[in-house]
Amino acid sequence: MSDSTCRSCRSCGAAILWAKLIDTRPGKTSKPHPFDPEPNPKGYYYLYAPGGDVAKLEARYVQRGEAWPEGAKRRVSHFATCPDAEEHRREKRQPRGRQMGLTPPRKDPP
């Protein structure tokens, strides 16, 4: 896995910020998730760099009513703002090869 935190959306080309979404619920795993690089007042996530290492950004979901950490900026998932969000979803079920100039979806080992 790459540690690069700043890349472009495979689908719409927008800049995105990758952070490991920490999910503390039982049975859930933490995995890399794309976020918009700009803070958004509608966001329910905040990002932080453990130990100050920005190459290992982590993200947390803040529930309604939960207190926000001091100074934390609100972020939104890129899936919420991506104009091609439908493509993201569709891609998982029926991969298609007609997106020109894009590398085919990676096959992650199970």
Ligand SMILES: [Zn+2]
């Ligand atoms: Zn996108």
